[in-house]
Amino acid sequence: MNLRSLGEFGLIDRIAGRVAAGTGIIRGIGDDAAAVEPSPGTVQLLTSDMLLEGVHFDLTFTSPEALGRKSLAVNLSDMAAMGGRSRHFLLSLAIPPSVSLEFLDPFIGGLLDMASCHAVSLVGGDTCASRSGLVISITLVGEQLPERVVYRQGARPGDLVCVTGFLGDSALGLAELRAGLRETPAISRHLEPSPRCNEGLMLAEAGLPTAMIDVSDGLLADLGHILECSGVGAKVFLDRLPLSEYFSAEAGRLVSEPIQLALAGGEDYELLFSLPRQYLPQARQLLSARGTGCAVIGEVTEEAGLHVTAPDGSSYQPAGLGFSHF
Amino acid sequence: MNLRSLGEFGLIDRIAGRVAAGTGIIRGIGDDAAAVEPSPGTVQLLTSDMLLEGVHFDLTFTSPEALGRKSLAVNLSDMAAMGGRSRHFLLSLAIPPSVSLEFLDPFIGGLLDMASCHAVSLVGGDTCASRSGLVISITLVGEQLPERVVYRQGARPGDLVCVTGFLGDSALGLAELRAGLRETPAISRHLEPSPRCNEGLMLAEAGLPTAMIDVSDGLLADLGHILECSGVGAKVFLDRLPLSEYFSAEAGRLVSEPIQLALAGGEDYELLFSLPRQYLPQARQLLSARGTGCAVIGEVTEEAGLHVTAPDGSSYQPAGLGFSHF
Numbered sequence: 001m002n003l004r005s006l007g008e009f010g011l012i013d014r015i016a017g018r019v020a021a022g023t024g025i026i027r028g029i030g031d032d033a034a035a036v037e038p039s040p041g042t043v044q045l046l047t048s049d050m051l052l053e054g055v056h057f058d059l060t061f062t063s064p065e066a067l068g069r070k071s072l073a074v075n076l077s078d079m080a081a082m083g084g085r086s087r088h089f090l091l092s093l094a095i096p097p098s099v100s101l102e103f104l105d106p107f108i109g110g111l112l113d114m115a116s117c118h119a120v121s122l123v124g125g126d127t128c129a130s131r132s133g134l135v136i137s138i139t140l141v142g143e144q145l146p147e148r149v150v151y152r153q154g155a156r157p158g159d160l161v162c163v164t165g166f167l168g169d170s171a172l173g174l175a176e177l178r179a180g181l182r183e184t185p186a187i188s189r190h191l192e193p194s195p196r197c198n199e200g201l202m203l204a205e206a207g208l209p210t211a212m213i214d215v216s217d218g219l220l221a222d223l224g225h226i227l228e229c230s231g232v233g234a235k236v237f238l239d240r241l242p243l244s245e246y247f248s249a250e251a252g253r254l255v256s257e258p259i260q261l262a263l264a265g266g267e268d269y270e271l272l273f274s275l276p277r278q279y280l281p282q283a284r285q286l287l288s289a290r291g292t293g294c295a296v297i298g299e300v301t302e303e304a305g306l307h308v309t310a311p312d313g314s315s316y317q318p319a320g321l322g323f324s325h326f
Numbered sequence: 327m328n329l330r331s332l333g334e335f336g337l338i339d340r341i342a343g344r345v346a347a348g349t350g351i352i353r354g355i356g357d358d359a360a361a362v363e364p365s366p367g368t369v370q371l372l373t374s375d376m377l378l379e380g381v382h383f384d385l386t387f388t389s390p391e392a393l394g395r396k397s398l399a400v401n402l403s404d405m406a407a408m409g410g411r412s413r414h415f416l417l418s419l420a421i422p423p424s425v426s427l428e429f430l431d432p433f434i435g436g437l438l439d440m441a442s443c444h445a446v447s448l449v450g451g452d453t454c455a456s457r458s459g460l461v462i463s464i465t466l467v468g469e470q471l472p473e474r475v476v477y478r479q480g481a482r483p484g485d486l487v488c489v490t491g492f493l494g495d496s497a498l499g500l501a502e503l504r505a506g507l508r509e510t511p512a513i514s515r516h517l518e519p520s521p522r523c524n525e526g527l528m529l530a531e532a533g534l535p536t537a538m539i540d541v542s543d544g545l546l547a548d549l550g551h552i553l554e555c556s557g558v559g560a561k562v563f564l565d566r567l568p569l570s571e572y573f574s575a576e577a578g579r580l581v582s583e584p585i586q587l588a589l590a591g592g593e594d595y596e597l598l599f600s601l602p603r604q605y606l607p608q609a610r611q612l613l614s615a616r617g618t619g620c621a622v623i624g625e626v627t628e629e630a631g632l633h634v635t636a637p638d639g640s641s642y643q644p645a646g647l648g649f650s651h652f
Contacts, residue, residue: 008651026369030555031478032407032539033373033468038364043352046450047359048465050418054457081358092376092463095652124372129651131380132458137418139374139465142359152357213358229356325334325455326421 003101008127015091015108015122022121024087034123036088042143045084049074053096053133061177064103066191067136068110074216075140076118076195077269081214083150083204084142086120086197092137094130118197150204155211155230155274157302162283164196164271164292166244167219168258171265172251179254185246193269200271202286209273209283218264220318222272224306230274236298239311263308263318274300329427337453341417341434348447350413360449362414368469371410375400379422379459387503390429392517393462394436400542401466402444402521403595407540409476409530410468412446412523418463420456444523476530481537481556481600483628488535488609490522490596490618492570493545494584497591498577505580511572519595526597528612535599535609544590546644548598550632556600562624565637589634589644600626 003011016029026035038044051057051071062070072089079086091111095104115122120140173190181187196214203209211230213222219241227234241262243251251258275283280296287294301307310316329337342355352361364370377383377397388396398415405412417437421430441448446466499516507513522540529535537552545567553560567588569577577584601609606622613620627633636642 003652006652011652026472026475027477032404033371033410033466035369035371035408035472035475035477037369037472040366043361043363044370044467045359045361046414046416046465046467048416048418048450048452048463050420050452050454050461050463052420052454052456052461055420055455078358082361084359088372090372090374090465092374094376094378094381094461124374126374126376126463127651128376128378129381130378135376135378135420135461135463137374137376137452137461137463139372139416140359141370141372141467146352146361146363149352149361151353151361325453326329326332326337 001101003095006101011127018108018112019122020116025121025123028121028123034088034090036123036141039143041145043146043149045079045082045142045144045149046139047075047078048137048139049078050135050137052135062191064107065110068107069114069192071136071138072111072114073193073195073269075138076197077193077214077216079140079142080195080197080200081212081271082144083148083200083212084144085201086118086140086142088121088123089138089140091122091125093127094135095127096130096133099134144204148204148207150209150212152211152213152226152229155226155232155300157232157300158277159210159274159300160277160280160296161223161234161236161298161300162273162275163215163242163295163297164199164287166242166247167215167268167270168247168251168262168265169244170267171261172247172254175254186250190267193267195269196271196292198290199287199292203273203283206282206286208279209275212271212273215268215270215272216266218266219272220263220306226272226274227306233301233304233306234298235301235307235309237309238316240295240297242293242295260319327427329421332427334453344434344438345448346442351447351449354447354449360414360416362449362467365469367471369472369475371405371408371468371470371475372465373401373404374463374465375404376461376463378461388517390433391436394433395440395518397462397464398437398440399519399521399595401464402523403540403542405466405468406521406523406526407538407597408470409474409526409538410470411527412444412466412468414447414449415464415466417448417451419453420461421453422456422459425460470530474530474533476535476538478537478539478552478555481552481558481626483558483626484603485536485600485626486603486606486622487549487560487562487624487626488601489541489568489598489621489623490525490613492568492573493541493594493596494573494577494588494591495570496593497587498573498580501580512576516593519593521595522597522618524616525613525618529599529609532608532612534605535601538597538599541594541596541598542592544592545598546589546632552598552600553632559627559630559632560624561627561633561635563635564642566621566623568619568621586645
């Protein structure tokens with residue numbers, strides 16, 4: 001069986017046949033639109049990410065399963081950063097002649113596996129042919145009580161600047177892939193990020209963060225978004241950035257200034273949030289119950305601008321702020 | 327000013343600055359996800375369409391404004407076919423180096439113009455670079471009371487098969503473009519389809535259609551979807567297909583069997599619906615109040631299968647069922 005003989009509607013049926021039952025779905029795949037029931041009293045949270053072959057991923061680096069998981073993970077991470085509960089998603093796929101069913105089947109498998117882990121359901125989308133590379137566009141719908149949603153605005157002077165997990169591993173993994181390495185801990189973090197869904201939800205439902213974002217463009221760029229939206233500044237201390245053991249041991253072998261990977265590498269998919277100081281013990285407890293670290297990397301300031309302090313107390317000028325297309 | 331110097335976030339700000347205020351929006355462009363308020367008691371309707379340069383559109387045929395309008399129109403048409411009220415949408419754009427701000431500005435203008443006409447608001451999305459063609463992916467969110475949503479299932483033996491407007495003009499327009507013609511009525515219908523938003527909404531809110539779909543893949547293919555979902559068959563009469571004066575006069579000059587364009591050409595973006603016979607006067611009245619025709623092209627049958635009858639009473643075998651990717 002190949003894609004051409006299966007056809008567009010055959011492919012849709014093949015995907016639909018693998019989708020597990022979900023909640024709140026009145027009509028899933030197979031109509032002009034999906035129909036879903038919002039939970040009473042919630043606001044709906046909507047986020048989209050598009051991934052292009054040759055821009056966001058390289059099929060010589062990633063397995064189809066890992067690509068499927070990551071395609072959904074980057075959207076789940078956005079939802080986590082709002083403190084939302086992810087519920088349903090739409091998948092649009094543009095498939096070039098070079099991509100076979102032998103690729104698509106495990107790709108969908110990885111995607112639905114990630115969906116199942118986070119209790120979200122595929123309810124619709126679009127499939128078409130592509131004359132160039134594979135294009136994956138996902139829209140994720142989640143929900144939360146209005147008073148529990150956490151925006152980028154809301155950071156206040158005196159709040160701590162906190163981040164979950166470790167920074168820089170994903171960028172190190174990409175550098176390793178480009179250098180010809182395969183199967184290192186950092187490469188796993190790059191190809192298969194774990195979105196902090198439960199962490200975002202728990203922090204939001206406990207009412208702890210004043211602002212939150214996920215680190216996708218890079219720590220400095222994403223912190224910049226929070227500061228800009230909140231109308232505040234921040235100071236960040238380089239020696240407080242959470243770095244994994246693997247990163248500390250290996251990054252220096254491959255790149256001349258490893259800290260740049262942690263500051264601006266991007267694709268960490270960790271949660272960056274501002275937190276009133278008195279909530280730190282509670283936040284740490286919530287996160288450690290999930291085995292997730294919480295590093296305090298700085299403090300929000302009334303004075304605008306982002307100041308980075310080197311370990312010797314001097315002011316550090318980062319080489320770049322993070323990833324931007326074009 | 328060019329796209330490179332504007333940057334990804336500059337482009338997002340430029341688009342956000344042009345978006346008109348909308349209702350039900352707690353947070354639009356500029357966070358990890360948009361936050362919108364569903365109307366109490368409604369189900370949320372979600373639909374996505376992805377358009378690729380070289381597959382769905384040809385930049386030598388379309389103006390940027392028209393492409394912007396059509397990108398949203400195809401989604402609005404899906405929502406109309408559910409009987410839904412469109413409210414918010416997300417736009418994901420992958421932009422190749424060949425596409426300039428001089429193209430993007432009027433493209434966004436056309437898109438927001440269509441949005442404004444149908445009272446829908448752009449609330450988020452994604453922008454990135456493309457190494458090949460322009461990719462446009464839109465997800466539209468609408469809503470309706472659960473008992474008013476119209477699905478593809480629900481057609482019953484004895485129901486009339488009805489379609490709004492005219493069929494075949496869009497496919498004729500595409501054939502004309504490929505033959506080197508420009509600016510004909512059929513080309514306008516191809517490049518700038520008018521989604522039947524109000525028609526779909528009014529029919530649904532009056533509780534008239536038992537099943538509905540929009541004609542995007544072609545009449546026979548889309549009627550086939552209704553029949554399959556409803557577990558019924560239908561007979562359709564060729565001499566009842568609604569053809570525009572322009573189509574009747576011109577199609578025969580360009581193609582050998584014009585009726586094939588009306589049966590299987592696709593991209594008509596008219597509404598195809600099954601209707602209990604007693605509701606026909608009311609449906610006609612609702613539609614004619616908007617200046618929209620309503621043709622009865624056949625009848626739903628208990629016996630499965632789709633039978634097309636030629637004007638001489640003989641059975642007609644269509645050459646193709648409609649458009650399918652791959």
